[in-house]
Amino acid sequence: MDVMSTTFLPVLVSLDELDPQDEEDIVLDEFLGGLAVGYASGPPYQGLVTWRDLRQIRLHPHDLRRYAFESLTKWTAEVQVDGRPPVLMVSFGGWESSAVLLDEFWERMAAQVPGELVIGVPARDVVMVTGSGSPLGVEKVRRAVDRMFFAGSRGLLSRDLLVWRRGWEIWRHYPPHPH
Structure with missing residues (x-):
């Protein structure tokens, strides 16, 4: 994952659908009920960002969240x-x-x-x-x-x-x- 050519998108994730091990590996933020916010990298936005991914690209979780929500906000018109x-x-x-x-x-x-x-x-x-x-x-x-x-x-x-x-x-x- 090359942070310079990657964009991030915040996505809703069902905690009920995740394997407990995945739940520990994936960067997740609480949302509501059984939902959390995960972060997909892309394009094509198919996989969720893990803590290991963040270490590899040397990206702080705060920056991941900021980049993802900036991308989402840019796409609001869509x-x-x-x-x-x-x-x-x-x-x-x-x-x-x-x-x-x-x-x-x-x-x-x-x-x-x-x-x-x-x-x-x-x-x-x-x-x-x-x-x-x-x-x-x-x-x-x-x-x-x-x-x-x-x-x-x-x-x-x-x-x-x-x-x-x-x-x-x-x-x-x-x-x-x-x-």
Whole structure:
């Protein structure tokens, strides 16, 4: 890995999907519930950065985080919202779950849904958006998340719905999925 030609992207990772040994080897930061933030190097952004990688390229974890979030912020314009209410879909080139980490984007989105902004992020490449004031939207997101976990899709992240309150929280007002 050549740090001069490499860019980094912060990505959501399910701690449930990681082998305990991987969890110790990979650079991870706490996020929410069973999710953590890992860092993919790329392009092509396929593997997660390990502590060994950082030692080899002599990069401090603080700098890794800074570079990754700078890259993500530069790509903010690439995030698109598709669909029609009551459920919208985030499109971000296969890294839709990374868009969850763009606070400014969600601040703007919050004004576009009825009630509080609620999302489902069942997989790395799926983010569904609705509002707490839309029972139909919430139900559609909940069912879609459940279907993805039932089907055993690749890159699964979270069964929980998240609510935006100037930062993400697990949404407790809706019955959580029985794990």
